[in-house]
Amino acid sequence: MSNDATVTKSFAARSNNIESETVKVTGSRRQHLVLHHGNELLEFDDNIHILYFSEMTISRLDGNNRHFSLSWTIGVTIEINVIEMTSPSKQLVLNIAASIAGRFRGKTYGLLGTYDGRTDNDLRSQNGSIISSNGSLEQIHKNFGVTWAIDPSSSLLYYEAGQTPEFFSEKNRVFNASFIDPITTNNSTIHNSCNINATASPSSWNLAQRTCYYDLFMTNDMNLANASLMAGNELLLIQKNQRNPPSFKSSLPLSMNLTQGKQVSLNISATSEYPSHVVELFELHRPVNATFDRNTGIFRWTAISGEHYLSIGARDTTYNLISKHDITFYVQANAPITVTTTSGSNNLVKEANFIITILGLTLLFG
Known part of the structure; x- marks a missing residue:
């Protein structure tokens, strides 16, 4: 390399x-x-x-x-x-x-730019200065890249x-x-490897082709160049079609604090921004003894002490776009029931104490 x-x-x-x-x-x-x-x-x-x-x-x-x-x-x-x-x-x-x-949206910064739909402020240095994308590669490297x-x-x-x-x-x-911008060179072998027309001007190359050409020129490694070409083409496809995966119902929690024995029932649903598309729910993981009906989206569970997870996926069957929603359950064990027995000659009192003690054992060890 x-x-x-x-x-x-x-x-x-x-x-x-x-x-x-x-x-x-x-x-x-x-x-x-x-x-x-x-x-x-x-x-x-x-x-x-x-x-x-x-x-x-x-x-x-x-x-x-x-x-x-x-x-x-x-x-x-x-x-x-x-x-x-x-x-x-x-x-x-x-x-x-x-x-x-x-x-x-509008809350990111760093080497990947600002997620706000604008391209003129992506080159923002760590101190907040915006670097012009029309600058030389050396200027962008020094005033933007190095700051991160x-x-x-x-x-x-x-x-x-x-x-x-x-x-x-x-x-x-x-x-x-x-x-040195390798794009200014003319290497026919790299053109073929990166699916670039030999007569095409570099200004007409798409993102995937430019990335592939650069990586292959700099490293002479086909595995890296092919990976760059595939990743670039996937990004271009997403940009072209503006395809977004299904969105889960916004009211679904990310975590729940529960006590042992609590009955949990959730109605899980997800929708596509494309009205005619069918969204399928599927289970990735659920707590022990829990049930999930993929047709109705109903999740039911009796909480068990400890930390447990639910992960449900949603698939847009037309574009095969997948999203998922995870919920963490933090379940607190019930406090043990302490029973104090008293001595006495009243048989009713003794019988009552005996019944309570058995119930306590059931709660603790059942």
């Missing part, structure tokens, strides 16, 4: 919930994918594809540990595809896509033995970026 190329090898995220743990996804030096939730190392058993936590779920979307979805209950989803590069050496890199709920470099003192990333945030911060400081 060229020394001028930059790839993503590690990802970390955490919501601002006080109980939230940091999720870390890293391509290790041994070419293994390492997942952490807090300090816990995560592994998927062969028959397990979803891991549930109070604030999020982690889904394995294939059987090869190469495609994952991280979904937070606040309405943020990160999809990660793991790409195995082979040129010039074998290594794992991450292709990352992010989607957020509409309620965050990770602060070693607050890094959330996972570091292997012998690695430190300070080490990578120093590597970033001395890194000499290349500001």
Whole structure:
């Protein structure tokens, strides 16, 4: 790989919930994918594809540990595809896509821009300055990209033995970026690999073609270029059709605090913005002894002490668009009933005490 190329090898995220743990996804030096939730190392058993936590779920979307979805209950989803590069050496890199709920419109910032429908304010530096997209690549890199470099003192990333945030911060400081636009070159082999017409002007290339051309030129790695081409085409398709997945009823809770034995009944529904489309509900996970009717959307459960999860998916059957809603149940155990028996000659009193004691045992151990 060229020394001028930059790839993503590690990802970390955490919501601002006080109980939230940091999720870390890293391509290790041994070419293994390492997942952490807090300090816990995560592994998927062969028959397990979803891991549930109070604030999020982690889904394995294939059987090869190469495609994952991280979904937070606040309405943020990160999809990660793991790409195995082979040129010039074998290594794992991450292709990352992010989607957020509409309620965050106008409330985002960072390298991915501002989610407000405008393109003129996406290049906003960390201090709030807006950088012109008409500037040179070097100006954009210096005045926008570098300002979002990770602060070693607050890094959330996972570091292997012998690695430190300070080490990578120093590597970033001395890194000499290349500001030569490869699009200005004319490489027929790359044209063919990226589905670009040989006579087409670079100004007519779409996002997927430009990204593919750049990645292949800089890395000479077909796996990375193909992944970029596929991701770019998928994004263009979404933009063209403005296809949004079904929306769940806004009144559905994200969490519920219950007491043991509480009867829970929820009416779960989701609708499509396309009136003629059919939305199907399906169950991803439910608490033990709970029932869910996918036809009526009725969920019923008698609460059991502990922490439990419900995850329901909704599929637009026309476009195969899928969304999901997760609910966390925090169930408090009932306090034990303490019975004080009294001695006496009254048989009625003794009988009453005996009955209460048996009921207490039933509540405690039944």
